[in-house]
Each structure stands twice: as C-alpha cells, then as structure tokens.
Amino acid sequence: MIKTHTLGFPRIGENRELKFALESHWRGESSEEDLRATAHELRLKHWQAQIDSGLDFITVGDFSFYDQMADHIQLLGCEPARFEFKPEQSALQRYFTMTRGKSTEDHACKHAHETWALEMTKWFDTNYHYMVPEFTAATVFKAHTENLVEQIEQAKTLNHPIKVSLIGPLTFLFQGKSKQANFEQFDLLEQLLPVYGQIMAELKVHGIEWVQFDEPILGLDLPGNYLAAFERCYLQLKTSDLKILLATYFSSTQGHTSAVCKLPVDGLHIDCVRAEEDLPLVLDWLPNYKVLSLGLIDGRNVWKTDLQAALHQIAKSFEAGKGEVWVAPSCSLLHVPYRFTSDTAVNTEVLPWLAGAIEKLEELELIKQAAKAHLHGKTLSGALNTLWNEHQNTVRQRASSPLLNNAEVKGRLAALIPTADQRGSEFAIRQKLQRERFNLPAFPTTTIGSFPQTKNIRNLRSRFKKGEIDKTAYWQHISQEIRQAIEFQERIGLDVLVHGEAERNDMVEYFGEQLEGFTFSANGWVQSYGSRCVKPPILFGDVARPKAMTVDVARFAQSLSEKPVKGMLTGPVTILQWSFVRNDQPRATTALQIALAIRDEVADLEQAGIGIIQIDEPAYREGLPLRKAKWDEYLQWASKAFRISASPVRDDTQIHTHMCYSEFNDILPAIAAMDADVITIETSRSDMELLCGFGEFHYPNEIGPGVYDIHSPRVPLQNEIVRLIRKAAEVIPAENLWVNPDCGLKTRGWEETEAALAVMVSATQQLRGEL
Numbered sequence: 001m002i003k004t005h006t007l008g009f010p011r012i013g014e015n016r017e018l019k020f021a022l023e024s025h026w027r028g029e030s031s032e033e034d035l036r037a038t039a040h041e042l043r044l045k046h047w048q049a050q051i052d053s054g055l056d057f058i059t060v061g062d063f064s065f066y067d068q069m070a071d072h073i074q075l076l077g078c079e080p081a082r083f084e085f086k087p088e089q090s091a092l093q094r095y096f097t098m099t100r101g102k103s104t105e106d107h108a109c110k111h112a113h114e115t116w117a118l119e120m121t122k123w124f125d126t127n128y129h130y131m132v133p134e135f136t137a138a139t140v141f142k143a144h145t146e147n148l149v150e151q152i153e154q155a156k157t158l159n160h161p162i163k164v165s166l167i168g169p170l171t172f173l174f175q176g177k178s179k180q181a182n183f184e185q186f187d188l189l190e191q192l193l194p195v196y197g198q199i200m201a202e203l204k205v206h207g208i209e210w211v212q213f214d215e216p217i218l219g220l221d222l223p224g225n226y227l228a229a230f231e232r233c234y235l236q237l238k239t240s241d242l243k244i245l246l247a248t249y250f251s252s253t254q255g256h257t258s259a260v261c262k263l264p265v266d267g268l269h270i271d272c273v274r275a276e277e278d279l280p281l282v283l284d285w286l287p288n289y290k291v292l293s294l295g296l297i298d299g300r301n302v303w304k305t306d307l308q309a310a311l312h313q314i315a316k317s318f319e320a321g322k323g324e325v326w327v328a329p330s331c332s333l334l335h336v337p338y339r340f341t342s343d344t345a346v347n348t349e350v351l352p353w354l355a356g357a358i359e360k361l362e363e364l365e366l367i368k369q370a371a372k373a374h375l376h377g378k379t380l381s382g383a384l385n386t387l388w389n390e391h392q393n394t395v396r397q398r399a400s401s402p403l404l405n406n407a408e409v410k411g412r413l414a415a416l417i418p419t420a421d422q423r424g425s426e427f428a429i430r431q432k433l434q435r436e437r438f439n440l441p442a443f444p445t446t447t448i449g450s451f452p453q454t455k456n457i458r459n460l461r462s463r464f465k466k467g468e469i470d471k472t473a474y475w476q477h478i479s480q481e482i483r484q485a486i487e488f489q490e491r492i493g494l495d496v497l498v499h500g501e502a503e504r505n506d507m508v509e510y511f512g513e514q515l516e517g518f519t520f521s522a523n524g525w526v527q528s529y530g531s532r533c534v535k536p537p538i539l540f541g542d543v544a545r546p547k548a549m550t551v552d553v554a555r556f557a558q559s560l561s562e563k564p565v566k567g568m569l570t571g572p573v574t575i576l577q578w579s580f581v582r583n584d585q586p587r588a589t590t591a592l593q594i595a596l597a598i599r600d601e602v603a604d605l606e607q608a609g610i611g612i613i614q615i616d617e618p619a620y621r622e623g624l625p626l627r628k629a630k631w632d633e634y635l636q637w638a639s640k641a642f643r644i645s646a647s648p649v650r651d652d653t654q655i656h657t658h659m660c661y662s663e664f665n666d667i668l669p670a671i672a673a674m675d676a677d678v679i680t681i682e683t684s685r686s687d688m689e690l691l692c693g694f695g696e697f698h699y700p701n702e703i704g705p706g707v708y709d710i711h712s713p714r715v716p717l718q719n720e721i722v723r724l725i726r727k728a729a730e731v732i733p734a735e736n737l738w739v740n741p742d743c744g745l746k747t748r749g750w751e752e753t754e755a756a757l758a759v760m761v762s763a764t765q766q767l768r769g770e771l
C-alpha cells in the first residue's frame, strides 16, 4: 500500500495574507475575531490544496499565529511565570505577549514595565526562527488543547482523513533552555509525558487515528540521556492506542538508526534528501509491519524532483518487504515558497525547473500514481503519463541546460593555483604596513556598514524599481544620502568611515542581482519568524560577475573624505547560506565560484584606491552541519572561500570581516583561518563574555567587539561603553582592539544613531586620554 502526506505546509499564505492580518491586528486595526477568520480561511485553503493534490491525509497542527514551538508552550501549559494568566487577557493576547513582548505603563509608579518576549533562535540549520521554551524546577505542565481541537474540528468539515502533527516531547525539551543554575530541563520529562498522554487521549476522543511526532533532534549528536529516553517516552505514549508516526529530518540518524527503527511506534519518517544514507539501513532494520514514510521531495530547496529516482527508492522499499510506504516531502514545506507557477519575476527559462509547496504536492501525487502502477506491473497511462513525461523532460532539460554552465568560471576554478587563498605576507607584516599606511589612533572607531534605512530611502528605491524615477534622479538622491553619512561621521570624529549602504535593499539580494547565475522571484516568500518573511535569491547556475558591483559608489564615497572609507561586500558563505542554491553540484563548489566573483570585486576596489575592504560573513557559523563529524569539511571550504575572496590584495590593503551574534568558541581556529586583518563581532549583550574565548585562544589578528546593542533604540551611557572596552582590553591586547557597534544600523532611526555613536566616540577618546 502507498500513501502520500506532508509533514507541514507553509502557513503565511500565498500572498502573505497571515502576515498582513497579524500586523493589522497588532496595530490595533483589526479584532481578534478578524484575525481568527483569516487564519480559518487560510487553513481551509491549505487543506483543500492537499486534498486536491490527492494526499491521503491532511495535516493539522502545523498552523501557527507566530511559531509552532510557542504554540506547544501554550498547548503544554508551561508559559513562564511572567506571562501569567490575567482575566482581562485572552489566550491569544497572552500568546502575543510571549512571542513579541509587551511594555505597559504602570500609572501607579509611573514606570514603564516590560514583559520581555521569549528568546528566539534558529530552528536547526534553517533560516526559520523559533521561540525558545524556558524551563526551571518550578515548571509545571498542563494540557490546553482548545486551540488544537478547534483546528481539528475545522479540518473535519472537509471530510478527509486527518493526521495531527505535534513536536515530540524530547525535541520540545531539548530545544528549550534551562533558566535556573544547576537545573537540567531533561529532569522535567517524567512530568511532561503524562501531559502529552492527555493530549493523545483528547485526540482519540476527537476521532484522530494518526499523530506525527516531529523529533528532528534524532539528526543531532544527541546526549546519551536523551537518546536513551526515546524508548521509554514512546512506550508511554503508545498506551493511548493512537498510531504514531515518528518523524526525523534535516540530518542523518547515523549512530542511532537501528535504535530509532526499534522504537515502539507505528511508523517512521526519514529524510531521504539530506540523509539518503539512512535508507538502506532503515530498509534492513525497520520491521516490515511498520509504516515507512520516505521524505523523497526536498522540503528545503526549490528544484523539481527527479521522479524516476524517487520511484526507484519506493520500489526498493517494497522489494525489501515493506508493507506500507508513505511518500512525503523530506521535512515540513514551511521552508519553501507557496508556489512558483506564474511568478512574474523569475527568469523564464528557470521558472519551469522550480517547485514551491503546491508544485511539490503535485509531485507527490504523480509519484504515488506511478508507484501504484509499478506495483501492478503497469506503467502510467493517459493524462498522468503525459504529466509525468513533461515533468521528467523539465528535470532533464535543467540538467543539460547551457544556462547552468559558464566554461570560463569552471576553467578558472579548476586552474586555481594553491596559493590563491593566501595573502602576500603573514599577518604581522601586513599589520605593520597597514599601520604605517593608515596611521590610525589607538582603539580605532568604525561602524559595521549600514546607516538608518529611512522611509525616504525605501520609497526612493521602490520608485526606482518601478521605473517611476530614472537612474540619474535615483543616484542624485543616493549620493546625497552618502554625502550626509560621510559628513556626519566626520563631524563626530569616527576614524574609519562607511558609505551607509543606502543603495542596498538587502546584503545578499544586492549582489545576487548583479551576478550571473542568480534569479529572483516576485512572490517566493518564506517565513523567517512571526510575520517576517524573506525572499531568498535562487542560485541556478555558475556564478560570474559581468562587471564591478560596488566600485562607483565606493570611489564616490572615498572622494568625500580624507579618512579611509571602507568598501563593503557580502562574503561568499553568506551569499550561499541565504539563497536557494543549486543541488547539482556540491555547496563547496558554488561557494568557491561566488568567492571568485567577490575576489574580482575586491581587486577592483583596491585598484580604485579603496584601502580598507570589509567582507561580511554573518552566516559563517550558521552554515555548520548539524553533525560535528562534518564540521571540519565545511570549515575547510568555507574559510577557503572567504580567503579566496579576500586575498588578491596588497599587504597594506586592510581586509575586515563582520559576524553577527554567534557561538564562536568552538570554531575559533576556523575564524582565525579566515585570516581577516580585522574582525568585528556582536558581543555587547554577552557583556564581552564572547570575547574571552578569542582571548584564551590568543586570536592573532585585530578585533572590534561590539560595544553597544543595536537591536534597541536605547542610547548607551559613556561609562557603559568605557567599561566594556576596558573589559575587552583585559582579554585582547589593547593595540589589536577596535571600537564599533554590534552590527549594522539600518533598522535604527537617525536620532538614536547619532547620539549613540557620539557617545561611543567620546568613550573611546576618554580611554585614549588615559593611555
């Protein structure tokens, strides 16, 4: 028997209806009822799409007003105490306080009180952010199924089998955070399981047969206690006599695949795209009476599936004796756009190669029909056969398309000399030459690149894009912005200036738009967090740089000041990480191609007289594979790609890089291996803790630890910054320290930016006076 299903579906809506409904509700322009009505409509539409595509189940429980982990916090009744029940607040209001925070005026003591939101962090190695559950010894759980039951009742009106999707108890605990010293949230498991049990019982009452438990932590290097708990945990859940599909994805279950196959569940889902190597083992070890769900369609990327290859895996599963095979996307479709068909912006040759969520559902149906025919020793006939052939032709056409290939780029990469990723001299020599050239004071001050992206600037860009103003008028305005930014920085006395990035919409899109091998969609939105969506560029072919991308702007900005103005680029790893990239060659190859394009830009900037060039790599850390065993390989090519982009320059040209808040400690050698002359990092919120690692490691090059938090409009006090710089100087030699904010300032207003940077400069001057 063969069935199809999906682990989850994008909830933001084809035209981001949920985003707009949420934001209108948050502005107070629509009621909770309006918002609920939109949600109801969207869910019905998404379930209907699943039914129309022939899926055997519709999936319920994947919808969320903000984030699925946050939903589980309410479902399991473990909201942290600061979001306590207030009779005047609805559950949804409480939910939004938890996900977004709230400041309220307390009139009695005339103070603004803040209920800070839950922390947000990336969901495994995706660009989706989830709300982190908080645990203490006092945490208690209690089932609140109203919200889930409401959705089930809605789904039932469609008269189609339902599968409920929940986050598994161990993933829920593991992805949370203990907020109490010496307390391990794992100890809460015994209390948590009965509550999951109650939820199961409730689902049973509502006529549910199948529950999907997502346990993606099975793809991590799991601590022994979590691993050992799986059996006990699912044994306990099994008693409810609902059928359980255990879902793993994103990474191989290597090391514990056999244990996973033996768990007391009724079915197992594996990711055959990211963890193809698991399949033969699972075919061996999973008892044949259990359902095997094959994640054959890539839920993390946008390319059409080779259906023949998928069919082959299904056939193998039946040959291995599996009785019931389900076919699904590898993971939830949350991570891909709704639909590409009829997108007006994508390169028309590339468009047919793409599959969003809707197209992926259609692929499922084709695979199912073909597999059914195959089981009966037949082939597809009629309309289905035509569809199949068309689909496979498209897949083949992509594979052999000249559009993918640029012989020059391939040749250049193949012929790259081994020293192409090395600067002329080692850092100590470069440092000396750079000091002579730039003659900067102690604790040089700089910013990370962007200045406030005002409404004016955004309007200007969108008018230019729509063709309402011409290039000359556009450039006139932009150059005015740059002029003002330079004047401002000179006025307050920063040492190394930036042009402010007013001409850039987004740090990846800006470069992707100018590089060959990329295309962009009009509507390919993917949820990032809450109502925020991103539209990742689509990298389909060999990457080449037809002409300089930033040189004119950099030259102009530099002409306005005697002080160095940094050339500003995005690094190869970040461009790769934040795009949908081709799957027909290793990521490493794609990264190196991007690196060559950036390298040429770096060389051109130097040629144009730019002495300091910053290559941002905020996504360097997040590119790490989920399994430690694979880290080395990634770090090798990632640091090489960076060095290739950074190395064509003279010794006295200074290369900077920037990384946002990351866990740096376990990858310090790889950061040092990038060999940037200066790295600026986000540290202020960690109170310089993060910098200690760099100190202990004896990080060899110069560092600019962020001295104030740019995520808040609050203007720092001089003594706060002084204290942070002093703290930094305790762990890093003072002569290697730079002073800068945590990150770019594009989300800030000018008023607080001017004030904060002025304070930063005076704090630095105070310290220089003491030297």
Ligand code: GLN
Pocket (backbone or CB within 6 Å): 448, 449, 450, 501, 507, 568, 616, 618, 658, 659, 660, 743, 744, 745, 746
């Ligand atoms: N140069 C970029 C900016 O300042 C860096 C942004 C980032 O680190 N994400 O906006």
Ligand code: ZN
Pocket (backbone or CB within 6 Å): 448, 618, 658, 659, 660, 661, 682, 742, 743, 744
């Ligand atoms: Zn940053």
